[in-house]
Amino acid sequence: MFAAKFEYYKVNSVAEALQTLRAHNGAKLMAGGHSLIPLLKLRLARPAALVDISGILDLQGISVDDTTVHIGPLTTHQTIAASEAVARVCPLMAEVAGEIGDPQVRNRGTIGGNVSHADPASDWPTALTALNAQFVIQGTGALHRRVTRTVAAADFFTGALSTSLGEHEILTEIQVPVMNTAQHSAYAKMAHPATFFSVVSAAVVISMSGNRCTQASVVLGGLAPKPVRAASVEEALIGQDLTADNIAAAAAQVSNDLAGEVMGDIYASAEYRRAVAPVEVKHAIYHAAGLAHS
Amino acid sequence: MNIQVKVNGKSYQADVEPRMLLVHFLRDVAGLTGTKIGCDTSQCGSCVVLMDGVTVKSCTCLAVHANGSSITTIEGLAQDGKLHAVQEAFWNKHGLQCGYCTAGMILTVTELLQRNPKPTAEQVRQGLKGNICRCTGYQNIVRAALAAAEALGG
Numbered sequence A: 001m002f003a004a005k006f007e008y009y010k011v012n013s014v015a016e017a018l019q020t021l022r023a024h025n026g027a028k029l030m031a032g033g034h035s036l037i038p039l040l041k042l043r044l045a046r047p048a049a050l051v052d053i054s055g056i057l058d059l060q061g062i063s064v065d066d067t068t069v070h071i072g073p074l075t076t077h078q079t080i081a082a083s084e085a086v087a088r089v090c091p092l093m094a095e096v097a098g099e100i101g102d103p104q105v106r107n108r109g110t111i112g113g114n115v116s117h118a119d120p121a122s123d124w125p126t127a128l129t130a131l132n133a134q135f136v137i138q139g140t141g142a143l144h145r146r147v148t149r150t151v152a153a154a155d156f157f158t159g160a161l162s163t164s165l166g167e168h169e170i171l172t173e174i175q176v177p178v179m180n181t182a183q184h185s186a187y188a189k190m191a192h193p194a195t196f197f198s199v200v201s202a203a204v205v206i207s208m209s210g211n212r213c214t215q216a217s218v219v220l221g222g223l224a225p226k227p228v229r230a231a232s233v234e235e236a237l238i239g240q241d242l243t244a245d246n247i248a249a250a251a252a253q254v255s256n257d258l259a260g261e262v263m264g265d266i267y268a269s270a271e272y273r274r275a276v277a278p279v280e281v282k283h284a285i286y287h288a289a290g291l292a293h294s
Numbered sequence B: 001m002n003i004q005v006k007v008n009g010k011s012y013q014a015d016v017e018p019r020m021l022l023v024h025f026l027r028d029v030a031g032l033t034g035t036k037i038g039c040d041t042s043q044c045g046s047c048v049v050l051m052d053g054v055t056v057k058s059c060t061c062l063a064v065h066a067n068g069s070s071i072t073t074i075e076g077l078a079q080d081g082k083l084h085a086v087q088e089a090f091w092n093k094h095g096l097q098c099g100y101c102t103a104g105m106i107l108t109v110t111e112l113l114q115r116n117p118k119p120t121a122e123q124v125r126q127g128l129k130g131n132i133c134r135c136t137g138y139q140n141i142v143r144a145a146l147a148a149a150e151a152l153g154g
């Protein structure tokens, strides 16, 4: 399959990328190409020009300070999965990165491309929403001045394949709070066996004092146009001992959080996804709490 | 766009359309047809090559992405007429039937053993998640990967 013709610009800095975007109507950024190239080949996307940002060194890599993991958007899933620092301060990210696609997808695909593409079936939107990540975005303001804004995950993802990124903006950093020692996390993913994408997934971050849950962040993905925070589940967990009964009761609350749109598609019906949701939530809570279960 | 790519140690220079896929560059420009196109939709792994030592699906990579890089295809694994240990193991363990998936399988196993010289059978299966074989049923491919690990001293 061949993509429609496009012009190609390889840029080396954010400034150059922003300028090239402005100069070419209908231009699109390309990072690892693992969402975009398939779309180009199917001619579902036909940008007049591609701005290849994969060589911008400032947008690659991971650094950790006392409170925050700073991740360049061009960091590949493989780099995140293999990072000792990430495994130490934010194990949920290491877990999620290692489960994306296959080794070749992880070698090329980037976290920034993943969240910017915002496929409802992808993993980072769900996980980063549960982790309360922040997204740093650069664009061009009046008098061609560079403008930076920071958006919370809850506002970044706006729907299927859509985010708050403007046409001439670039995601330049993802900031994830460092997890403390009382926090435990897990990601449960029912992946489609042929595509590896999520049919239903659940990301859970809980704080525990002894066996008691003191804080909870529970987010579902794969089943709705954008990540869904399971506020009813969170509420049902907080203050409870994490016994089998309490976990089951909390997970069952998820139906309250799925009042909005649940997708049905060629992979699974909406009814099926609704039925699987509490199961995945339960798995994730068990794994986060370090409890064995059947 | 003018690009320069080193393939199996040899430099190739060509003026390519930006939309040309790496796999077409390798097969049609460099004339190296060992790399196969199976699905053409980044699912099957028959087009896997090493780019600067890292496996990529060459059907989901543009030729311009490879500009300045060093590519290894299946043709570049054997040295001085002697098969690479992974090739040798696929041969000995009957890790192939029709051979269509084999180039991608072998290059993926090569990277896997670099990252994890002593994998378990389960880790080999996880590592081959992006490679589909319609013939063998995978058992002998996993055996071949484990035998190659042993031969390489892992």
Ligand SMILES: Cc1cc2nc3c(=O)[nH]c(=O)nc-3n(C[C@H](O)[C@H](O)[C@H](O)COP(=O)(O)OP(=O)(O)OC[C@H]3O[C@@H](n4cnc5c(N)ncnc54)[C@H](O)[C@@H]3O)c2cc1C
Pocket (backbone or CB within 6 Å): A028, A029, A030, A031, A032, A033, A034, A035, A036, A037, A038, A073, A074, A099, A100, A101, A102, A105, A108, A109, A110, A111, A112, A113, A114, A115, A116, A117, A121, A122, A123, A124, A165, A169, A170, A171, A172, A195, A196, A197, A198, B042, B043
């Ligand atoms: C076979 C296969 C299996 C996969 N399995 C999974 C899976 O299990 N889970 C999962 O989550 N994903 C999966 N993916 C998707 C994969 O993770 C992609 O790599 C990712 O979604 C996109 O990242 P990219 O770097 O390739 O982005 P690209 O394809 O280069 O870009 C995607 C979009 O993001 C935009 N963009 C990229 N970078 C930026 C930036 N810095 N600022 C603003 N916009 C930007 C581009 O303009 C484009 O619109 C799979 C992909 C394939 C091919």
Ligand code: FES
Pocket (backbone or CB within 6 Å): B036, B037, B038, B039, B040, B041, B042, B043, B044, B045, B046, B047, B048, B057, B058, B059, B060
């Ligand atoms: S041809 Fe590239 S993955 Fe199938």
Ligand code: FES
Pocket (backbone or CB within 6 Å): B095, B096, B097, B098, B099, B100, B101, B102, B132, B133, B134, B135, B136
């Ligand atoms: S040997 Fe025929 S596809 Fe694998």
